[in-house]
Amino acid sequence: MDTTIIETQMPSMLGAAQDAGIPVKIEARGVNVHYGAKHALKSVDIDIRANQVTAFIGPSGCGKSTFLRCLNRMNDTIESCRVAGSLRIDGDDIYDPTLDVVQLRARVGMVFQKPNPFPKSIYDNVAYGPRIHGLFNSKADLDAVVEKALRGAALWDEVKDRLGESGTGLSGGQQQRLCIARAIAVGPEVILMDEPCSALDPIATAHVETLIDELRANFTIVIVTHSMQQAARVSQRTAFFHLGTLVEEDDTATIFTNPRDERTQGYITGRYG
Amino acid sequence: MGNDHIVRSYDEELNRLTGLLARMGGLVEAELAGAIEAVSSRDAELATRTVRSDARVDDLEREIGEQVVRVMALRQPVASDLRLVLGSLRIAGDLERSADYAKNVAKRAVALAQLPVLRPVHAIPRMGTVVREMLKDVLDAFAARDVAKAVAVWNRDEELDEMHGSLFRELVTYMMEDPRNITGSTHLLFIAKNIERIGDHATNIAETIHYLVKGVPLAGERPKGDGTSFSTVGAEGAQ
Numbered sequence A: 001m002d003t004t005i006i007e008t009q010m011p012s013m014l015g016a017a018q019d020a021g022i023p024v025k026i027e028a029r030g031v032n033v034h035y036g037a038k039h040a041l042k043s044v045d046i047d048i049r050a051n052q053v054t055a056f057i058g059p060s061g062c063g064k065s066t067f068l069r070c071l072n073r074m075n076d077t078i079e080s081c082r083v084a085g086s087l088r089i090d091g092d093d094i095y096d097p098t099l100d101v102v103q104l105r106a107r108v109g110m111v112f113q114k115p116n117p118f119p120k121s122i123y124d125n126v127a128y129g130p131r132i133h134g135l136f137n138s139k140a141d142l143d144a145v146v147e148k149a150l151r152g153a154a155l156w157d158e159v160k161d162r163l164g165e166s167g168t169g170l171s172g173g174q175q176q177r178l179c180i181a182r183a184i185a186v187g188p189e190v191i192l193m194d195e196p197c198s199a200l201d202p203i204a205t206a207h208v209e210t211l212i213d214e215l216r217a218n219f220t221i222v223i224v225t226h227s228m229q230q231a232a233r234v235s236q237r238t239a240f241f242h243l244g245t246l247v248e249e250d251d252t253a254t255i256f257t258n259p260r261d262e263r264t265q266g267y268i269t270g271r272y273g
Numbered sequence B: 001m002g003n004d005h006i007v008r009s010y011d012e013e014l015n016r017l018t019g020l021l022a023r024m025g026g027l028v029e030a031e032l033a034g035a036i037e038a039v040s041s042r043d044a045e046l047a048t049r050t051v052r053s054d055a056r057v058d059d060l061e062r063e064i065g066e067q068v069v070r071v072m073a074l075r076q077p078v079a080s081d082l083r084l085v086l087g088s089l090r091i092a093g094d095l096e097r098s099a100d101y102a103k104n105v106a107k108r109a110v111a112l113a114q115l116p117v118l119r120p121v122h123a124i125p126r127m128g129t130v131v132r133e134m135l136k137d138v139l140d141a142f143a144a145r146d147v148a149k150a151v152a153v154w155n156r157d158e159e160l161d162e163m164h165g166s167l168f169r170e171l172v173t174y175m176m177e178d179p180r181n182i183t184g185s186t187h188l189l190f191i192a193k194n195i196e197r198i199g200d201h202a203t204n205i206a207e208t209i210h211y212l213v214k215g216v217p218l219a220g221e222r223p224k225g226d227g228t229s230f231s232t233v234g235a236e237g238a239q
């Protein structure tokens, strides 16, 4: 009688990101970041897949924001910051010295933790990027770009009758969606979000999360979050950082049911000291 | 890295869950022991008491279900915690079914005590010993998160199935010898089947332990030492 025991890997609960077949949008190899003498990121290798939401999780100070900022060279503005290694978007070297950083940031947009609308009208907030990049030919054209972005950010119905009012007069959740509209108005390929819901209540958070899920049809999204539940709800892939190292990156369902690394397990179950 | 949660009350809630399971396991062991003993010693009074004790097991299963819902709602467990919580719910279900089978054995013990002694009854305490050891070992394996011990229980199910198969054939022959044996033998058939089913639940628990400790299912062909579903006893068996 055959009583051999075979351990099989559980199929992913979401059946989501199977590595094969999903193109890589951003490829990082051996990325090291220093702030002066501080070694903030250590040899990070990761493939960020197109049209997926990748969540970065990990304890405070582990380097999530640092890595996110490498992806559109926001670290360039930090005097002490040195980035080494290879970062490519669709094969293009992000740190190519001849690359136009303004163009890069149009391709890789960013949404911050605190909603930061400009003290301008709702319309002008969204039109800001398209104006800088000259992405329209006529007023009607710009109107259409603004409407499309606001619809894309699931905000249009709430603001279509008051586009001339100040963006700062919106609720926190609406402001965050306005910032997302502003980011998508320039037609980016990748949207980076650093704790985009930490200032929002659960309902506003649910709206933004629904939006993130819809946006991934057209964009590649990387989100930093301190909420394990949020990472579990919105992402297909999850990357766990710890003390500047990328400890593990896998299907979100695998990370939350059976992570490989003890440190990941400790962190997501709330055992981490 | 410690094994404790940063939030201590979370550990307390998980400990309460495993504590309830330990108590439930103990009650099921006692119920099973009572049922087997009632059959072998023809003790109708013990059998009746055993049947009544089943209600407590049902209560505990409900309590465990409520505790699971509570932990899920308040803590949103993930990874090993999630597997523990869901595994506990499944184990409670297997224990409740096991207790139901034990209760059924006890009920039949009441009926058997009124009938003349049947020769094949000797096999029941032997099967009972095996299934009680399986249940005890699998509960110990859960308490210690001991996968090797759980796998040993899983493998032992074959032995129980074989005992069931041979008792089945013996009883069929016995009934053919003398139709007056039919009533008692039928009770014994069901008792043996109930014990065999408890063994299956013990192996389910072993599989759950494997999953909750390792995060991957225990897969492969479960040993089957029983062919009763397909058994026939030829006319020569009646000679």
Ligand SMILES: Nc1ncnc2c1ncn2[C@@H]1O[C@H](COP(=O)(O)OP(=O)(O)OP(=O)(O)O)[C@@H](O)[C@H]1O
Residues within 6 Å of the ligand: A035, A038, A040, A058, A059, A060, A061, A062, A063, A064, A065, A066, A067, A078, A080
């Ligand atoms: N501008 C800076 N100058 C010097 N050190 C910095 C700077 N920004 C970040 N660091 C350091 O780099 C490390 C990583 O910081 P980072 O902001 O990337 O962490 P994080 O994972 O985003 O944390 P949090 O969850 O708290 O936002 C930390 O030790 C931090 O102190």
Ligand SMILES: [Mg+2]
Residues within 6 Å of the ligand: A064, A065, A066, A194, A224
């Ligand atoms: Mg940060």
